[in-house]
Amino acid sequence: MRSGLQRGNGMTHSFRRLGYAQVSTPIERMERLGRALGGANLYVKRDDCTGVGLGGNKCRKLDYLVADAVQRGAETLLTVGGIQSNHVRQTAAFAARAGLSCEAVLEPVLADPPESYRSSGNVLLTELLGTRVRLAADGDDLDAALEARSAALRQQGRKPYVIPMGGSNAIGALGYVDCAKEILKQAAADGLRFDRVVLGTGSCGTQAGLVAGFLAEGAAIQVTGYSVSPTKAKKLANLEGLVRATLELLGCEAPRDLTDRLQIDDGFFGSGYGQADPRATEAIRLAAREEGILLDPVYTGKAMAGLLHAVREHLFEPDENILFLHTGGSPALFAYPDLFGDLVRP
């Protein structure tokens, strides 16, 4: 199990959590799904159950990011995401609970979305949670829009705190360093050994935190990210940059060559970010019917489609214990009502 850095080589940082996110999330065996796939050892870590604003992976990151914002005396959170952003919804809930105001710039994502995409799911919850949203024009540079809004607020004497897309910087990634430690602790307590963690990856902060955390703990668990958007080269560069920055925050020396720790599979995002894909729809249906677990069409359904493929095609070692990180996202199901056909027939 040991490789890379030695345990205890640093692993200290001075950042605090707010403690809003509900951790330690359960790890459950996916017995029936494993059997349906011919006997795979599948487990799920329920990070869809982190609590704040219906939960999801952004809660662990925001626990650090919003603590930093409060500590710096910020009064407004500023962030970005797609119209159906889980990240924006969770940020809105953190802002409400911390007594901060919150604004978000939303990108359209789909060219010709169903009505529900603009009015239901995450965007409805974000509005309800009191966050002001502004729709960016297609092709707008969101980072530039965010910086411009931040500068305008500062000019008015206000104190904005900018949270990048997906909460993915080294501070946010600390939430998944904690999750890596939590996984090792839970595995030890249950007498289990996980060989691989599988997740959907977008802005890469979740994967980076896990990779940095396992490295810092000297654990040889592989982390496979199924990317939800192009391009693989861009994701690998983001991931490596974030892993290095996170290890630096932890005071851990990064291995010179990280290649074997950076695993991104870009075969399952279909025609693009937020675009429905039949393999993801099948994976969502299967997880729901075999395990009672609700996935989503944008992230976890695509990651599960990748996992189903890998197991069916024997791409992993036959006796691996595989832990699927459920990163949340099911509120977006309500934005894609057509995926599952006419539900109630007259």
Ligand SMILES: *Cc1c(COP(=O)(O)O)cnc(C)c1O
């Ligand atoms: C944001 C998100 C991800 C991806 O996390 P990143 O840290 O951006 O890579 C995965 N799943 C869900 C449901 C998300 O909302």
